[in-house]
Amino acid sequence: MCGIFAYTGSKNAGEVLLDGLTSLEYRGYDSAGVFTPESGVVKAKGAVNNLKRKIPSGYYGTSGIAHLRWATHGEPTEENAHPHCDCSGDVWVVHNGIIENFKELKDALMKKGHSFQSATDTEVISHLVEEHLKSETNFEKAAIKAINELRGAYGMVLQYKKDPSRIIGARLGAPVVIGLGEGEGFVASDASPILRHTRTVVFLNDGEIASITPHSHEIFTRDSKKVDRTPEEIEWDEAIAQRDGYEHFMMKEIMEAPEVVRNTLRGRLIVEEGRAKLGGLEQVADELQAVKRLIIVGCGTAYYAGLTGEYMLEEHAGIPVEVELGSEFRYRSPILDEKTAVLAVTQSGETADTLEAVREGKRKGAITLGIVNTVGSTIARETDAGVYNHAGPEIGVASTKALVSQLTAFALLTMFLGRQRSMTATEGKEIAEALQALPEKIEKILEQKDAIEKLAKKYAKCRDFMYLGRKYNYAVAFEGALKLKEISYVHAEGCGAGEMKHGPLAMIDENFPSIAIAPSDSVYDKMISNIQVVRARKGPIIAVATEGNEGIKEYADDVMYIPDTIEMLTPILSVIPLQLFAYYFAKEKGLNVDRPRNLAKSVTVE
Ligand code: AGP
Numbered sequence: 001m002c003g004i005f006a007y008t009g010s011k012n013a014g015e016v017l018l019d020g021l022t023s024l025e026y027r028g029y030d031s032a033g034v035f036t037p038e039s040g041v042v043k044a045k046g047a048v049n050n051l052k053r054k055i056p057s058g059y060y061g062t063s064g065i066a067h068l069r070w071a072t073h074g075e076p077t078e079e080n081a082h083p084h085c086d087c088s089g090d091v092w093v094v095h096n097g098i099i100e101n102f103k104e105l106k107d108a109l110m111k112k113g114h115s116f117q118s119a120t121d122t123e124v125i126s127h128l129v130e131e132h133l134k135s136e137t138n139f140e141k142a143a144i145k146a147i148n149e150l151r152g153a154y155g156m157v158l159q160y161k162k163d164p165s166r167i168i169g170a171r172l173g174a175p176v177v178i179g180l181g182e183g184e185g186f187v188a189s190d191a192s193p194i195l196r197h198t199r200t201v202v203f204l205n206d207g208e209i210a211s212i213t214p215h216s217h218e219i220f221t222r223d224s225k226k227v228d229r230t231p232e233e234i235e236w237d238e239a240i241a242q243r244d245g246y247e248h249f250m251m252k253e254i255m256e257a258p259e260v261v262r263n264t265l266r267g268r269l270i271v272e273e274g275r276a277k278l279g280g281l282e283q284v285a286d287e288l289q290a291v292k293r294l295i296i297v298g299c300g301t302a303y304y305a306g307l308t309g310e311y312m313l314e315e316h317a318g319i320p321v322e323v324e325l326g327s328e329f330r331y332r333s334p335i336l337d338e339k340t341a342v343l344a345v346t347q348s349g350e351t352a353d354t355l356e357a358v359r360e361g362k363r364k365g366a367i368t369l370g371i372v373n374t375v376g377s378t379i380a381r382e383t384d385a386g387v388y389n390h391a392g393p394e395i396g397v398a399s400t401k402a403l404v405s406q407l408t409a410f411a412l413l414t415m416f417l418g419r420q421r422s423m424t425a426t427e428g429k430e431i432a433e434a435l436q437a438l439p440e441k442i443e444k445i446l447e448q449k450d451a452i453e454k455l456a457k458k459y460a461k462c463r464d465f466m467y468l469g470r471k472y473n474y475a476v477a478f479e480g481a482l483k484l485k486e487i488s489y490v491h492a493e494g495c496g497a498g499e500m501k502h503g504p505l506a507m508i509d510e511n512f513p514s515i516a517i518a519p520s521d522s523v524y525d526k527m528i529s530n531i532q533v534v535r536a537r538k539g540p541i542i543a544v545a546t547e548g549n550e551g552i553k554e555y556a557d558d559v560m561y562i563p564d565t566i567e568m569l570t571p572i573l574s575v576i577p578l579q580l581f582a583y584y585f586a587k588e589k590g591l592n593v594d595r596p597r598n599l600a601k602s603v604t605v606e
Helices: 013-023 048-054 102-111 123-133 139-147 238-242 249-255 257-265 285-290 300-317 326-332 352-363 378-382 401-419 425-436 438-446 449-458 471-488 497-502 524-535 567-588
Strands: 003-008 031-036 040-045 063-069 091-099 152-160 167-172 177-181 184-188 200-203 209-213 216-220 293-298 321-325 340-346 367-372 385-388 464-469 491-496 514-518 541-546 558-562
Touching (some): 003 013, 040 048, 091 123, 102 123, 123 139, 139 209, 293 300, 293 326, 300 401, 300 471, 321 326, 367 401, 385 401, 401 425, 438 558, 449 567, 464 497, 464 524, 497 524, 514 567, 524 541
Parallel strands (some): 293 340, 464 514, 514 541, 541 558
Antiparallel strands (some): 003 063, 003 184, 031 040
16 A cells, blocks of 8 residues: 655645645655656655655646555565656656556566666556557557556556656546646545645546646546546545544555455456466465475454364365464474474564564574565565565554454465465365455455444443354454454453353453354354353354354344354454454543554554
8 A cells, every 4th residue: 555646726735735645654765766757766765754865956837746655466675665657758657557468568668668667566567658659649648548457456647747746646546636726637546645635535436547737637438438526625644634534544444345355356267267376376386285294373452363274274275284473483492393384373473473484484493474565674674585575664552453354364375375275276266256255255254343342332331252153263362352352442352252161251241241143054053052162151142154044143232243154264254244343342431542542553562
């Protein structure tokens, strides 16, 4: 999730753009860059301040484009920083998203003599426009032709030195808003950098392309049909705009789950062959085929992602798996050899305990792998190979979208390793089709957010919560409890539902509700008998159940429904209502949900 910003008007574009990038900084801080036709391009590794330090005095322009990078393709280097241009240096582009077919486009353009400066997918766009400008002198038309060749997700802005006052924005799967001021126009990833100039905006829909000059704007579809969009006046302040109108980043990130799953899957499913294509593992595919044991290491939410991954990998890929807390692993003197793989799961890629576990694995000759969200992070660099899960930057300390993305990555890894072993194409195809259906199913759950808010308010006085789950939803129970603990500071614990009668049941009474994760899966009947044991002690039950299961109402005081899916993917759905419940519970207490006390987003100390 990068940040794009563009301006055309009469103000000093250099100042307007740098100012705007500052409010987009939460979207990415791997590198920053700006271009004006008058003063050219300046790029810097790291955050906006590094760029500001490099801007020469007198840097000027009346139009320009700018970018903040959250790396997906190509390491966070200055070469890979945006804006990128074509061979002539006339066509410039900034982009947020992933161009899936960039490799084949790049190969075709190189055959036509184009030379590329970066390893990014984005640079292919400016060269494509350059190619079309050879037969179509009108920049707008050439841009639309180029955009039609792209597959994947994008929020982008294009600019052409020979038509300097025109900026062209386009959206497919990544947010783009245009701003319409007095004699000036803007394009941005969200409204926050625009609001200090104008409150008149148009949020582009997927497939729309906007051509803007200081005194005009036109919106087209990809087949060049004009679209009449009525601008709206927005009242949000800048902070709200950064959160797309949500009160907290955590809520924004929970609501991003459908798009995040699409991004994690993007270009990685070969449905017909029931296979997953994971470029980051291709180079070690042979070693992975020979692996006899997989040890997953992680901390907090990442550990629970690993615990769920264990169930997927053992049942569907037939590979023995152990899951370890990063903080325990290195001090436990684990027995490792070259037939063992150590897989680190981490959002930040900087968690010290997990990093040390990777180093311990390396010391003992194991192959080290990663499921990592932050591109170019230490763990990503120190592991032998891995999968970037593309959840985008996660600002809220409580991990939400990153977990949903990690679980999706585990399903892809299960297909990858399973198809190397006993998984059939039919089985792989079933998983692939179920994965592709997840984003809409998550959207259906998110539509229940108001009902879940009511539920959180109903139980707001409770001080103790038990979370119960079995099999694929065993770890989800612990994750649900962690979410509630870390943002609302109440006592909550996860427990295997079958484990209750071995002790924790003693705590249960009418003031101690249990959230029972009971989708209609292979252990549903077991869950029901465990729920009845709690009910017999007057313990209130909030169930997470599969849509259409009316019978559960007999055993539960309240029910949060999730759509049906294959058993191994139920955790990706069942965790969503738990994230919403925890969020609304903490919000009801008026707590700082995004910056809970005593915690940090990335724990870089042991
Ligand atoms: C989760 O909400 C917490 N922020 C925390 O438990 C986190 O999952 C843990 O610190 C691991 O972080 P990582 O994924 O960045 O390695």
